Amino acid sequence: MQLSDKNILLTGASGGIGQALASALSQQGARLILVARNRDKLETVLAALSSPRAGSHCIYPCDLGNRDELGQLITFCQQQANDQSKGIDILINNAAQSWFSHLEDCPTSQIEAIISTNLSAPIQLIQGLLPQLKARPEAAILNIGSTLASVAYPGYSVYCGSKFGLRGFTEALRRELSDTAVKVLYAAPRATDTDILSQRERDFNAALGNQIDEPQQVATSICAQLQSGQDINIIGGTERFASRFNSLLPGVVDKAIRKQLTRIKPFLKVEQV
Numbered sequence: 001m002q003l004s005d006k007n008i009l010l011t012g013a014s015g016g017i018g019q020a021l022a023s024a025l026s027q028q029g030a031r032l033i034l035v036a037r038n039r040d041k042l043e044t045v046l047a048a049l050s051s052p053r054a055g056s057h058c059i060y061p062c063d064l065g066n067r068d069e070l071g072q073l074i075t076f077c078q079q080q081a082n083d084q085s086k087g088i089d090i091l092i093n094n095a096a097q098s099w100f101s102h103l104e105d106c107p108t109s110q111i112e113a114i115i116s117t118n119l120s121a122p123i124q125l126i127q128g129l130l131p132q133l134k135a136r137p138e139a140a141i142l143n144i145g146s147t148l149a150s151v152a153y154p155g156y157s158v159y160c161g162s163k164f165g166l167r168g169f170t171e172a173l174r175r176e177l178s179d180t181a182v183k184v185l186y187a188a189p190r191a192t193d194t195d196i197l198s199q200r201e202r203d204f205n206a207a208l209g210n211q212i213d214e215p216q217q218v219a220t221s222i223c224a225q226l227q228s229g230q231d232i233n234i235i236g237g238t239e240r241f242a243s244r245f246n247s248l249l250p251g252v253v254d255k256a257i258r259k260q261l262t263r264i265k266p267f268l269k270v271e272q273v
Contacts, residue, residue: 017192
């Protein structure tokens with residue numbers, strides 16, 4: 001799929017991966033609707049974009065975890081579709097929340113926010129926009145998950161639950177829409193150098209020797225996926241191998257991670273403030 005002249009709705013546009021994606025997509029000539037909670041941050045992202053289509057981009061502040069605001073976003077996009085040139089061609093569900101700790105130390109409010117932002121909101125947004133996506137000559141939905149949706153790790157139980165759910169939903173929807181012009185894609189970045197990654201998580205990844213990617217690397221990979229139509233994009237060779245191995249021999253992975261628990265658990269302690 002060529003990205004030039006495509007209308008793309010991008011959630012989580014003010015985060016690290018979101019900003020990198022906005023820049024990469026804009027340079028490809030796409031027209032963007034940038035969605036995030038904070039208007040000031042969105043304005044900053046918008047001001048940084050430079051491309052032949054820069055003047056065609058717009059922002060839409062929205063808390064995707066708020067049912068009313070999510071509904072208003074869907075209504076806005078439906079109204080945009082009344083002008084054929086403004087109908088959504090590509091929806092990228094990038095917004096996400098995370099929490100790194102023992103499950104018993106995760107606040108209930110945070111559990112609700114993670115499930116709402118990472119899983120419920122993408123499903124509802126897709127449901128609301130699907131009629132106009134199906135009406136386009138070619139269209140795509142790209143859900144951004146995580147390598148932790150293939151190999152679950154201690155400390156990320158709620159996050160993994162939301163991302164495993166998103167991966168399963170994406171797979172089912174891809175099969176459901178396989179007789180339409182709507183492509184349903186799934187990208188799984190590994191740890192990425194963004195504000196969502198706490199210092200404890202950075203130390204955790206360093207201790208285990210895990211690679212941390214730059215947001216621009218992730219954005220480049222995702223743009224290439226959109227252009228090629230690749231169904232599933234697990235970023236990182238080691239992570240692709242681990243995903244396959246875990247699906248075939250999960251018990252072996254269980255034992256390997258259990259041996260690492262004494263190294264992992266010190267990083268799970270949440271500092272009291």
